[in-house]
Amino acid sequence: MLRLIDLREDKDLKQKQIAKLLNIDRSQYSKLELEVYKLTSDKLIILSNYYNTSVDYILGITNEIKPYLRDFSELKLLKLRKLSNLKSYDVSKILNVSQPQYSALENNRSQLTHDKLIILSNFYGTSIDYILGLTDEVKPYPKTIFGIK
Numbered sequence: 001m002l003r004l005i006d007l008r009e010d011k012d013l014k015q016k017q018i019a020k021l022l023n024i025d026r027s028q029y030s031k032l033e034l035e036v037y038k039l040t041s042d043k044l045i046i047l048s049n050y051y052n053t054s055v056d057y058i059l060g061i062t063n064e065i066k067p068y069l070r071d072f073s074e075l076k077l078l079k080l081r082k083l084s085n086l087k088s089y090d091v092s093k094i095l096n097v098s099q100p101q102y103s104a105l106e107n108n109r110s111q112l113t114h115d116k117l118i119i120l121s122n123f124y125g126t127s128i129d130y131i132l133g134l135t136d137e138v139k140p141y142p143k144t145i146f147g148i149k
Helices: 004-010 015-023 026-033 040-050 077-083 089-094 097-107 114-123
Strands: none
Touching: 004 015, 004 026, 004 040, 015 026, 015 040, 026 097, 040 114, 077 089, 077 097, 089 097, 089 114
16 A cells, blocks of 8 residues: 555645656656556655655555665665575566566666565565665564555
């Protein structure tokens, strides 16, 4: 359950304003709020920076509003895979994508969608913020039950 509507309304913003921030049109943003479209990692990072919250909070995984200390290093997919002694093929199967598609994700040549980020977060037992390189804090935020704030 995404918290896009709540975050936007808490700041008394219009969809048009957030759409401009994301460099998309209002109708596309509306579909993101309704979860018709999936958020990509680049858009999640923009939103988490704008709202000063974690990606995990935006996606409803935690009730922890404040993000971990941010360092904006690099995507951590390769590091997590190697620490787990997995081959890219193994992780591609978990995400239900081809090995070349996964390699593109791992090398930041393609954007991860929020559903894939949730799968990876659960699989590796870490926060999405860590996977995206927004923090070096490996442990996940405290989990929440979806739909309960």
